[in-house]
Structures are given as C-alpha cells and as structure tokens.
Amino acid sequence: MLWIKNVIANLIFLILYFSVMTGLKIYIVSRYEKSVEKEKEATKLNTFLIRSIFLVNLIFGVAGSIFIIVLNSDKFTFSRHFYLFIIYFIEIFIISIFFATSIQAKILNQKLKNAFFLRQIVSGFLGLVLMVGIIFLPIVQISRTGDIKYLYFLSVAIFVGNYLFYLVIFNLQYPKRKLKENEGKIIKDTLKKFEIESIEVEVLDTLGQKFANLFAAGLFKQKLLVTSYALENLKEEEIKAAVVHEIGHIKAKHGRKILFGWFVAILYYLSFVFGLESIANYFVSNCEFYNFIQIVVFLVGTIQFLFLPSFISRTAEIEADLFVLKSGIKREEYESALKTLYAINYIKGDISNALEKVQSHPSLKNRIKILAEAENKLEREYEHKLNKICNNLTAACALFATVYLIFGVILS
Ligand SMILES: [Zn+2]
Numbered sequence: 001m002l003w004i005k006n007v008i009a010n011l012i013f014l015i016l017y018f019s020v021m022t023g024l025k026i027y028i029v030s031r032y033e034k035s036v037e038k039e040k041e042a043t044k045l046n047t048f049l050i051r052s053i054f055l056v057n058l059i060f061g062v063a064g065s066i067f068i069i070v071l072n073s074d075k076f077t078f079s080r081h082f083y084l085f086i087i088y089f090i091e092i093f094i095i096s097i098f099f100a101t102s103i104q105a106k107i108l109n110q111k112l113k114n115a116f117f118l119r120q121i122v123s124g125f126l127g128l129v130l131m132v133g134i135i136f137l138p139i140v141q142i143s144r145t146g147d148i149k150y151l152y153f154l155s156v157a158i159f160v161g162n163y164l165f166y167l168v169i170f171n172l173q174y175p176k177r178k179l180k181e182n183e184g185k186i187i188k189d190t191l192k193k194f195e196i197e198s199i200e201v202e203v204l205d206t207l208g209q210k211f212a213n214l215f216a217a218g219l220f221k222q223k224l225l226v227t228s229y230a231l232e233n234l235k236e237e238e239i240k241a242a243v244v245h246e247i248g249h250i251k252a253k254h255g256r257k258i259l260f261g262w263f264v265a266i267l268y269y270l271s272f273v274f275g276l277e278s279i280a281n282y283f284v285s286n287c288e289f290y291n292f293i294q295i296v297v298f299l300v301g302t303i304q305f306l307f308l309p310s311f312i313s314r315t316a317e318i319e320a321d322l323f324v325l326k327s328g329i330k331r332e333e334y335e336s337a338l339k340t341l342y343a344i345n346y347i348k349g350d351i352s353n354a355l356e357k358v359q360s361h362p363s364l365k366n367r368i369k370i371l372a373e374a375e376n377k378l379e380r381e382y383e384h385k386l387n388k389i390c391n392n393l394t395a396a397c398a399l400f401a402t403v404y405l406i407f408g409v410i411l412s
Contacts, residue, residue: 002072006084009067014091017060021099024052032107042107046346049103053096064088078140085132093124108210108346115175116207123172130168131161148294152273155302156266159309163262174204174227186236187226190243194327196250203228212344214242216249219256233344234337241329241337248323254316257386261312264390265305268397273301275400278408308393313360315385321367322374331371338364 028045035041068084097120104110138153179187179201191197200223212230217223224246230239249255280293324334342349342364349364362370 005071006068009071010088010091013060013064013067013088014095017056017092017095020056020060021095024049024056025099025103028103029106043343043346043348045107046104047348049100049107053100057092057096060092061089064092078136082132082136085136086129089128089132090125093128094121097121097124110208110210112208116209119173119175119207120169123169126172127165127168131165134161134164148291149277151294151298152270152277152301155269155298155305159262159266159305174206176202176204176225179203179226184226184231184239186239187224187243190240191224191247194244194247194251196247199224199250201226203231210344210346212341214239214246216246216255219259222250222253222255224250234340237333238337238340241324241334242341244324244327244329245320247327248320249316251323252316252319252386254320254386257390258313258316261386261390261393262309264393264397265308265312268308268393268400269301269305271397271400271404272304273297274408275403276301278404278406278412282407282411310360312386312389314362315389317361318367318370319386321371325371325374335368335371338367 028049032038032041032045065085065088068081068088072080072084097117101110101112101117105112135154135157138150138157141150141153142148184201184203187201188197191199191201200221202223202225204225204227206227206229210229211227212233213227214230215225217225224243226239230242234242276297277294280290280297284290284293321334325331339349347364
C-alpha cells in the first residue's frame with residue numbers, strides 16, 4: 001500500500017527533523033547560558049540560529065523531495081506529488097517557526113503575540129503553495145517529455161517562487177496602519193526636507209517581534225514602511241538617517257530598477273544556457289557526452305544566476321548609502337545609526353565575504369568601508385553602477401541570443 005509507505009516515510013522524516021532542531025536548541029541555549037556578555041552572545045547566536053535553520057531546512061527540503069520522488073517513482077501524477085511536497089514543506093515550516101521563536105524567546109527576551117503565529121502560518125501556507133506550484137512547472141515538463149532541457153527553467157522557477165514566497169509573507173505577516181498624527185514627526189519632517197512629503201507612510205506592527213527596519217515599497221505608487229519596533233526603539237537622529245537612506249531608494253526608483261535588473265538577469269541566464277546548448281547540439285549531439293555537457297551548461301549558468309540578483313540588490317543598497325552622505329548627513333552619524341540598527345535587530349555586522357555574495361544587503365563591515373571610501377572621493381566608481389550592470393547584462397544577453405538564433409534556429 002503506497003499511502004502507508006508515504007505515511008511511514010513522512011513520520012521518519014519528521015522524527016529526524018525534530019531531533020536535529022532539538023539538538024540545535026540545546027546547543028544554542030546552553031551556549032547562551034554559559035556566556036558572560038549576554039547581549040553580544042545573543043547577537044552571535046541569533047545570526048547562527050537563522051543560518052542554521054536555513055541550512056537545515058534546505059537539506060531537509062531536498063531530502064524530503066527525494067523521498068517523495070523515489071517512493072512514488074512508478075507513477076508521476078501532478079496532484080499526488082504536489083500535495084506531498086506541500087505537506088512536507090508546511091511541516092518543516094511550522095516546526096521551524098516553533099523552534100526559532102522558542103529559542104529567540106530565550107536569547108533575545110522576545111515575547112510574540114499569538115497573532116504573530118497565526119499570520120505566519122497562514123502567509124507561510126499561501127506562500128508555499130505558490131512557490132511549490134511555480135517550481136513544479138518545469139519538473140512536470142521534464143517528467144512529461146523526458147527532455148532534460150526543461151531543467152534550465154528550474155533555476156528561474158526556484159528564484160521566482162522564492163521571491164513570491166517572501167513577497168506573500170512580507171505583505172501578510174504584519175498588520176499595517178497609517179502613521180498617527182502625533183507620532184513619527186521626524187519622518188514627516190525629513191520627507192518634507194526632500195520634497196516628497198506627499199508619500200504615504202505606513203506602520204507595520206511587528207506583534208512583539210524585535211524587528212526594527214524601514215522599507216521603500218511599491219513599484220509605481222511608492223511608499224515608506226516603518227516597523228513599530230523601529231518607531232519605539234530608535235532615537236530621532238537614527239530614524240532620520242534611516243529615512244534618508246530609504247529616500248535614496250525612492251528618488252532613484254530602485255524598486256523598479258531592481259526588478260528590471262532581475263528580469264534582465266533571468267533573460268541573460270536563459271540566453272546563456274540555451275545559446276551554449278544550441279552550439280553543443282549542433283556539433284556534438286550524437287556524442288555520448290551530450291547529456292553531460294547539458295548538465296555542465298546548466299550548472300555554470302545557474303551558479304552565475306545565483307549571484308546576479310543579489311549583486312544587483314547590494315549595488316542599490318550602496319547607492320542609497322552614498323545618497324545619505326551626499327545629502328549632508330555626517331558619515332560618523334550615519335555609521336552609528338547603522339550600527340544601532342544592526343545591534344537592535346541582533347544581526348552580526350561582520351560576516352564572511354562568501355556569504356555576503358548571496359545576500360541582498362552588504363554587511364555592516366563592508367558598508368562602513370564603502371562609506372569611508374566614498375568620503376575620499378571614490379564614489380564616482382559607484383555612480384550609475386546599476387545602469388552599467390543592466391547594460392552589460394543586456395549586451396551579453398544579446399550575444400548569447402544571437403548564438404542561439406544561429407545554431408538553435410537557423411542551422412538546426
Ligand atoms: Zn536599503
């Protein structure tokens with residue numbers, strides 16, 4: 001009976017996942033209790049916790065997917081596999097929220113409201129259904145046609161699915177409200193100073209989560225979002241510095257530019273893999289190494305695609321940081337605001353360079369370094385860098401698209 005096999009496999013999977021998370025909890029809490037400088041250790045351990053959960057979830061997500069595919073290999077049905085994936089992912093998601101919040105309650109002294117859990121589970125469920133649905137499209141095509149070429153779309157599907165997952169979570173996780181008359185005066189004053197006081201400001205209620213941040217949101221009707229925890233815990237000059245950074249994003253229309261940059265990165269990736277594949281297909285399609293070449297092309301393309309979107313986001317971040325300096329805020333002042341922001345969010349400021357390459361934001365250490373350089377008139381290097389990246393990507397895209405046109409269409 002296949003369903004009994006599936007139930008047992010899922011139980012084993014759950015027990016394994018639960019054990020790993022319990023081990024993680026015991027390790028982190030005991031390190032926190034033994035530490036002398038509690039605040040410093042909390043920051044270190046929180047960063048460690050977030051990364052560990054990401055890594056464990058990734059490993060278990062892949063392992064669970066393999067479990068499902070192997071167990072149900074005799075017959076691929078869209079609905080059966082789809083539901084099984086959703087069940088596995090939702091289980092991992094709920095258990096990891098449970099562990100993360102119970103560990104953070106201990107080390108960050110953070111008490112979350114019940115609404116936080118409810119919202120996270122509902123938004124997580126919707127986000128996961130959307131993500132798995134999108135990732136499923138190329139997988140279904142591979143299993144239906146047996147054509148390995150559809151593997152090329154998997155990277156794009158994972159990227160888009162992951163982005164939409166976070167978009168759903170971010171939009172549904174926190175209740176929004178308008179800024180009240182008597183609060184955030186420094187925000188209104190700063191917006192006025194830059195002549196964009198008409199922009200809408202909304203407060204995100206973090207429901208007890210220690211999450212201090214500001215965001216420039218919206219593609220066409222831009223608005224400024226600020227979390228309730230930031231409003232309550234940042235000093236006026238810190239809020240001001242952070243608002244000016246966001247104004248930097250708004251004035252440069254980064255929301256639209258980043259999305260466009262990602263779109264170009266996707267086109268570049270697709271033209272790269274299909275361009276090279278068409279050359280291989282033209283010259284060596286009869287060769288036994290052909291499938292191997294296809295996989296290598298896929299890997300090389302995917303590795304580039306892994307770094308490109310985050311490189312684009314980080315460039316926009318640096319542009320916004322430099323805007324703060326140009327607007328007249330002293331470097332020392334901005335640095336101290338950044339340090340406070342990282343500290344009250346319990347985020348470590350110095351991370352490894354390798355890890356930074358896949359993050360949307362540069363590390364505090366690098367931001368401070370770049371700010372110091374900018375003050376020494378090196379900023380010209382960063383001027384219009386975002387446009388340059390997009391132009392170069394477009395040129396490379398055109399090149400590979402031409403290759404595809406010649407070898408994949410005309411000569412084939
Ligand atoms: Zn930013």
